[in-house]
Amino acid sequence: MTIDLFFRAIPVIALFSASALIGQNFQTMPVQSGYTDDVIANGIGSSMTSTTTDVDGVSYNFVSRDFKLTATSADLTYGLPTNGIINSAVASTPGLSFQLGNLSGNNSLRINSNTTGSNTGTLVFTNPVAAFKLYMLSTSGSGTSTVNITVTFTDNTTQVFTGQSISDWYNGSNFAIQGIGRILRNTDSLEPNSTNPRLYQTVLNIDAANQAKPIQSVTITKTNSAGVANIFAFSAEAYTDCLAPVLANTGTVTANSAQISWTVPAGTQAVSHDIYYSTSPTTPTGSTIPNFSNVTGTSNLLVNLSPSTTYYYWVRTHCSTTTGQSAWSFPKSFTTLCGAVVPAYTNDFTVFPGTCWETSVSGGSPATGPTGTSTYWFQRNFLNGATNGSANMNLYSTNRTGWIKTVPFDLSAGNYRVKFNYGITTYSGTAASQMGSDDIVHFIVSNDGGNTWTILQTWDANNTPSNTSNAYTYTLTGYTGSNTVFAFYGTSGTNYDSADYNFYVDDFTVENANLSTSEVKGQVRKAEVHPNPFKDILFISDNREVKTVTVADVSGRIIKTVDGPLKELNLNMLNSGLYFVTLHFKDGTQSTVKAIKK
DSSP, X not given: OOOOTTOOSSOHHHHHHHHTTXXXXXXXXXXXXXXXXXXXXXXXXXXXXXXXXXXXXXXXXXXXXXXXXXXXXXXOSSSBOTTOEEEOOOTTSTTOEEXXXXXXXXXXXXXXXXXXXXXXXXXXXXXXXXXXXXXXXXXXXXXXXXXXXEEEETTSOEEEEEEEEEOBSSSOSSEEEEOOOEEETTTTEEEOOSSOSEEEEEEEEOOGGGTTSEEEEEEEEEOSSSSEEEEEEEEEEEOOSSOOOEEOOOOOBOSSOEEEEEEOOTTOOEEEEEEEEESSOOOOOTTOOOSEEEEOXXXXXXXXXXXXXXXXXXXXXXXXXXXXXXXXXXXXXXXXOOOOBOSOEEEOSSSSSOTTOEEEEESSBTTTBOOBOOOOEEEOOGGGSSSOOOEEEEEOSSOOEEEEEOOOBOOTTOOEEEEEEEEEEESSSSSOOOOOTTOEEEEEXXXXXXXXXXXXXXXXXXXXXXXXXXXXXXXXXXOOOSSBEEEEEEEOOSSOOSOOEEEEEEEEEEEESSOXXXXXXXXXXXXXXXXXXXXXXXXXXXXXXXXXXXXXOTTOOEEEEEESOOSEEEOTTSOSEEEEEEEEETXXXXXXXEEEEO
């Protein structure tokens, strides 16, 4: 970055104020000279051979992840990164990192005394950088250290920060990294720890009058007797007269697009902007290739996105002023909407409830739709057994009404069916249970994304499911919508019954209605009814293996359901016309026949 020290197109006080509101341009500051000791054990061999002294005055050192006592020793699962890059854990500085010194050479400015003449040291930087803020990476062994910090600029002016506290390496706050472990230098005894020791991040705010001056060096002077100060690295929030834009709230989001916009800080002479977006929250760097370049407005439509996906995005500005290009803005994020799924599709509820399924839905009825946001459907082992995952509602007491809604489906190609397994057990066991007197579970469908619902199947006290796996299959005749949603609706009614039981759903599947090869090879049962056309009564030829009979109109709406083996259907309430009669067999198969009422 080229900086004109005499350029004053924007008052530096304004730049400083704006820097607190915009994205941060972090840069590491490699040290040219000034480290005094090697306190990090690395490589193969005793820690005594790869360090010059300890961190804390009582024989403890840090370790790098590549440290091994012998070539056959196990790899460490903790320690400082081998590449020396510390990505700060401080939440207020996302993207800030530090570069440690050579792990095989001196890597700490170590100060163990407050005696004049031996209590100070200076780190000189390889590439001076002008900065809004300077960040120090340090720690103190055997107690807290207090230091004065003198920042020297390339024009030999200085800024002093007095009374800066460096926390003891155990349990302090504002840590950049933790859980790096340590080693006892004189015995090579390793001490892993998930939270300690720690290296801390200290922020030094550069005065407005100094922000355009490159920082040449930093001098550390220890002022208290306790503790052993170790200064490891510095990074800067680099000065710029091209300020990063401020992202507005995300605009309209669809399954495949999102509208984003931003504002340019006052005084910034913007020419164009770059946009970067990703499914990763990792902050882009100066070398990151943007998705969009040279955008001249202050908004843009992101397209060709994946449904049900969280995206993060950043914008930076190109300016006509000295430093030319801003840092990336602070990020924002959005999640695209759920796109309609084209079957085949299965949800086994191993991950609950499943992408784009909804469980925070309650109240109402299939006629009105849901009215609340309570959750009543949860994950539970199917039938309280060993099989992982199922959708489950516990029905007991009164006025518990819950929904679980599926992902939307695009059924426009037609010829699909829906199927799933279901059953009931007592709440805490695997025994069978009767449903309460006014308890109801509906399986329902909406052809318009959830605005109106049609009941496909009802379970209640008259046809309570068993405590074994029951198979349900329904051919979606007449359901060819591009935004079709299914739901399970359960209610415990208003009567207080003693029943306390779970209703389970597992392996929810939408697939092509054509029989698979394995089904074709098996015995195929066919629905046989007579007479056809019929007047009022429709007779079933063989009812021995029939579990349920449903009658649907030409739109696919179920208008009658009868459970159990039966020889005849009384359909005198139906108007003349074409109907679909489906026999659901006990083995989970089904067969549908067209029947005409005179």
